[in-house]
Amino acid sequence: MIKIVVICNVYKKIYHMLPKYKRVLLKLSGEALLGQNTNDPFDPKVIEQYAYDIKDVTNLGVQVAIVIGGGNIFRGVAGFLALLFFFYNIANIPLGEAMTFSKTSTIFTALLAYFFLKEQIGIKGWIGVIVGFIGILFIAEFDGSSLEKTDYLGILSGFGAALAYTSIRELRRFYDSRAIVLSFMAVGTIFPLIFMIISEFYTNPHLDFMLGTFVMPEARDWIFIALLGVFSTYAQIYMTKSYSLAKAGIVSTVSYSNIAFSIVLGLFMGDAFPSFIVLLGIILIVISGIMVSKK
DSSP, X not given: OHHHHHHHHHHHHHHHHSOSOXXXXXXXXGGGGOOSOTTSSOOHHHHHHHHHHHHHHHTTTOEEEEEEOOHHHHHHHHHHHHHHHHHHHHHHSOHHHHHHHHTTHHHHHHHHHHHHSOOOOHHHHHHHHHHHHHHHHHHTTOOSSOOOHHHHHHHHHHHHHHHHHHHHHHHTTTSXXXXXXXXXXXXXXXXXXXHHHHHXXXXXXXXXXXXXXXXXOOHHHHHHHHHHHHHHHHHHHHHHHHHHHSOHHHHHHHHTXXXXXXXXXXXXXXXXXXOHHHHHXXXXXXXXXXXXXXX
């Protein structure tokens, strides 16, 4: 009887040591690979310890899949969608208004930082947020009934940019600015190709901002496309670098000069001068952005 009890106890111990799952997915953040020296994004000793721990698990017969990071992909997707909405608006509304919608990212960045990064906004910041949303209504010329598609996409372009900027503030601790830009460029190259392929088999007028018939550019157009690629690449590099080196408030304030440049360029390209209501909305958003960035 005693032998049976002993055998049962041994069996119970062995049973509890057996793995519950045969396959597991291990997600490691970039921060998990840091050591005491935070200047180096990868600590060999930390990686070696993880390797030993994973080996112990695999010795139990468990298949382990490892995913490291992912923040760069999230930043790339958020930034790509923001630009997708922004480019659609450039083609359908005045350039100054499209740029102003995009610059609402400062307002959304402050809100995201408040809810997810636990950063305080302050009274001045909250007033700036309210002023900014009033400015959005003015630019959209909201009459109390409904918003146009370009208004929705404009707001989403600002929100998507805010997601990208907020993620940069975390990613810059682990990655070089060039790696962050490279991830954005990779997503910005792969996703349009996917949408182009889908568009050959399916189109929808409600999704014309991402699905549409491909038109081969003319010879002269390729020059402008090449220049667009060069200037936008350097803009992304310097924007990412500025957010990693300078205070976000200073960068955001200086970046509002984009709106003035956009209005002037839009006038040269045939855009009408903004109406009083729209111009007032632009001014309110600029004031809001400065208040929020200097909270």
